[in-house]
Amino acid sequence: KAGVTQTPRYLIKTRGQQVTLSCSPISGHRSVSWYQQTPGQGLQFLFEYFSETQRNKGNFPGRFSGRQFSNSRSEMNVSTLELGDSALYLCASSVDTHGYTFGSGTRLTVV
Amino acid sequence: GQQLNQSPQSMFIQEGEDVSMNCTSSSIFNTWLWYKQDPGEGPVLLIALYKAGELTSNGRLTAQFGITRKDSFLNISASIPSDVGIYFCAGQLRNSGGSNYKLTFGKGTLLTVNP
Numbered sequence: 001k002a003g004v005t006q007t008p009r010y011l012i013k014t015r016g017q018q019v020t021l022s023c024s025p026i027s028g029h030r031s032v033s034w035y036q037q038t039p040g041q042g043l044q045f046l047f048e049y050f051s052e053t054q055r056n057k058g059n060f061p062g063r064f065s066g067r068q069f070s071n072s073r074s075e076m077n078v079s080t081l082e083l084g085d086s087a088l089y090l091c092a093s094s095v096d097t098h099g100y101t102f103g104s105g106t107r108l109t110v111v
Numbered sequence: 112g113q114q115l116n117q118s119p120q121s122m123f124i125q126e127g128e129d130v131s132m133n134c135t136s137s138s139i140f141n142t143w144l145w146y147k148q149d150p151g152e153g154p155v156l157l158i159a160l161y162k163a164g165e166l167t168s169n170g171r172l173t174a175q176f177g178i179t180r181k182d183s184f185l186n187i188s189a190s191i192p193s194d195v196g197i198y199f200c201a202g203q204l205r206n207s208g209g210s211n212y213k214l215t216f217g218k219g220t221l222l223t224v225n226p
Contacts, residue, residue, distance in 0.1 A: 102153030103153050
């Protein structure tokens with residue numbers, strides 16, 4: 001059974017640009033959550049989607065957005081990138097919001 | 112908002128020793144999870160706890176959901192070199208409508224095992 005797949009694994013962007021990250025959940029998992037991990041702040045919740053609907057949102061600015069498609073795949077977008085957006089972005093999926101399974105993450109570096 | 116205090120921040124132990132780490136919260140959770148993260152990878156779920164007072168084992172790992180619902184601990188017995196990594200606790204509070212799906216994470220415990 002394939003795990004949670006995140007693409008790309010690594011990304012370098014310039015300040016002011018925008019970026020789109022992709023997450024394919026485990027087959028049959030309809031809940032997808034996104035987290036930002038930095039050395040200073042640790043793991044911070046961004047948002048959670050279920051059946052194409054955002055159910056929860058963390059305390060991030062509006063530059064951070066996401067969506068979920070009918071096949072449960074999810075994307076998150078960050079616009080007008082800032083240096084502080086450099087982080088490991090993790091996606092997690094779950095059947096019923098118990099025991100989330102995380103992907104390996106996308107390492108975003110903003111220069 | 113909810114905050115989790117995880118301790119210790121780091122541990123350096125000898126192979127074969129037992130390890131204990133814990134998390135305390137300023138507010139209650141109804142689910143506690145323990146994850147391990149290796150460098151360059153996402154967190155991997157070790158143990159999930161769903162009831163206050165619950166004690167659950169997974170091999171050499173044992174975790175408990177505190178009676179107050181504000182704390183949890185993880186024990187690792189007879190540590191081995193592959194136990195090296197960062198361990199995170201995470202709490203989740205599902206409200207009565209079941210509509211809160213956010214995990215709140217501790218800052219992690221870095222475990223180093225000396226062979």
